[in-house]
Amino acid sequence: MSAKNRILQLTLGGVFAALICITTMFLKIPVPITQGYVHLGDALILLCASLLGWLAIPAAAIGSMMADLIAGYPLYCLPTFIIKGLVAAVVVLMVNHKTPLWKAIIAFVAAELVMVAGYFLVEWLALGYGLAAAATAVVPNLLQGLSGVVLASLFLHPFRMIYHRAFR
Numbered sequence: 001m002s003a004k005n006r007i008l009q010l011t012l013g014g015v016f017a018a019l020i021c022i023t024t025m026f027l028k029i030p031v032p033i034t035q036g037y038v039h040l041g042d043a044l045i046l047l048c049a050s051l052l053g054w055l056a057i058p059a060a061a062i063g064s065m066m067a068d069l070i071a072g073y074p075l076y077c078l079p080t081f082i083i084k085g086l087v088a089a090v091v092v093l094m095v096n097h098k099t100p101l102w103k104a105i106i107a108f109v110a111a112e113l114v115m116v117a118g119y120f121l122v123e124w125l126a127l128g129y130g131l132a133a134a135a136t137a138v139v140p141n142l143l144q145g146l147s148g149v150v151l152a153s154l155f156l157h158p159f160r161m162i163y164h165r166a167f168r
Contacts (some may be wrong), residue, residue: 005056005167014053016048020063020084025071031140035148038140039066042115043155049091050099050156056092061085077080081125083118087111097160103104105153112145 023042031037045125046117064084068076090158094107124134 002056006057008166009052010056013048013052013059016044016052016056017063017066019143020044020048020060021066021070024067038147039067040147040151042087042112042144043151044068045088046091046148046152047155047159049088049111050104050152051097051159053096053134053161054093056088057085060088075127076122079119079122083115083122086118087115090114097164101156101159104156105149108149108152109145112142112149115145116141146163 020041023044024039027041028037028039034070044063045056045060048059052059060086061081065077065081074079084097088111090111091104091107094110095104099107116138120134122136123129123137124131
């Protein structure tokens with residue numbers, strides 16, 4: 001890969017981190033029972049991981065963590081950093097530029113299940129909310145994951161086309 005392409009990829013990583021932060025913070029639906037929200041940042045994490053490979057992991061982790069920090073959820077910064085980085089890692093391990101859509105969807109679902117399980121474990125064990133309280137966040141997290149999978153699946157082909165044209 002040329003130096004120009006490496007710079008372009010690093011730039012895209014920064015842009016994706018910013019977009020993940022913005023879509024997490026501003027394109028959201030509040031969930032009063034969990035005092036949290038369902039957001040569209042996961043769709044961008046899945047797309048970023050499908051396009052940028054390993055560079056997507058810090059973009060996903062930093063963009064998501066910054067959203068928690070700015071939105072007033074500092075307790076979730078470290079767990080979010082780790083969980084969203086793992087979400088991106090699952091996709092990076094399973095998807096490349098030639099992966100058919102149906103296989104990408106399977107990877108997206110697996111990645112979002114990691115997100116749901118990660119937040120459940122963090123809320124139950126690390127933050128000490130208890131099993132019942134952690135369980136109440138499972139359905140909203142599943143909905144968030146589902147929205148991310150659907151949107152990423154819809155936009156994967158157009159994003160791939162744009163990406164491949166940029167790196168000709």
